[in-house]
Amino acid sequence: MMLDTGFLERIAPYIEPLTDEGRAEYIAEGEESIKIREKEGLSPRDYLQLVENIGLYLGKTTGAGFDSHYQKIPLTKDKTLLVIQLPGGGNLNVFLTPEGKMILDTGYGCYYKDCERMLNAVGAGDFSDVKFVVCTHGDADHCGASGYFPVTPVMHPVTKELLESGTRGYASPNGREILEKFYTTTINTYSRMNIPETVRYCKTEPVRKHGLFPVIDEFEFAGMRFEVWASLGGHIAGQIFLYEPDEGLLFTSDALLNFATLTKARADYSSIADSMIGSVNVNSDIARTERRELMRITKELDDELKKSGRRLLICCGHGAVSILDEKGMLSPYSEPLYYSAGSC
């Protein structure tokens, strides 16, 4: 047995929400995963350290240890977009509007209270007036707090199925099923994922295409209209992108990241998933195609917007909101501000 007593004692607080049966299954899948990664060159000791590091990092970055970088982007008609880079995982996008708030991706469940405290500290109120929540995909860092909000979140039906299946590998056979499942249980449990029983589904029938991506729905909120694009499933099945043409906002979720803008601690934490599974993309070839296509589309949309003196803001799943620089590379749109819970 590689998951020895000492290790199990150390992770006991993190897996506390699991039932006895769930715990036994988790340990068995952990044992299997260690063997698979050992054959691929990662020692059991290093693998277990990665698992433990998730719990340690999440513990260290909640409460007084929570900090973030955020960009405050003025939109039209008294609206503002706050893009908050959480200490672990995906960005929390908060639209502040006269009609209440819209949330696009929620961050981990364990950061919910920290995020609300932060909103308060930066003069943006709390989550009580959230009227619309959208989750781009089923990874815990994007939908893990969705059950805490006062409205039913909207997601792709495949995302709901994926969440119910308990693995981010759902509907994406890639030969790494055990690794995907063990990582999913780890991250969903350690980060205290909270998904409501009932969710709302977006539509899924393609009405037209934007490049390679089928346009499957349109959301309206506070005078904004978001086209919903279906991804090709390279990162995870059921992922969607959102495009708001009037504000010039493209939300690429985890198909396009600005990794270079992450702090070292956040980049190190992000690399844990890659090291545990081998890749966070369930299909790396498709993920590459999506990235290339998104870069092509961003250039096209940006060129169009430039004609009226505007720019396309590329709101990546992780990292700073960016624009394309002269070389066509992602470059931060504005200097992110720093918030630390400890200094409040």
Ligand SMILES: [Fe+2]
């Ligand atoms: Fe993510």
Ligand SMILES: [Fe+2]
């Ligand atoms: Fe993701």
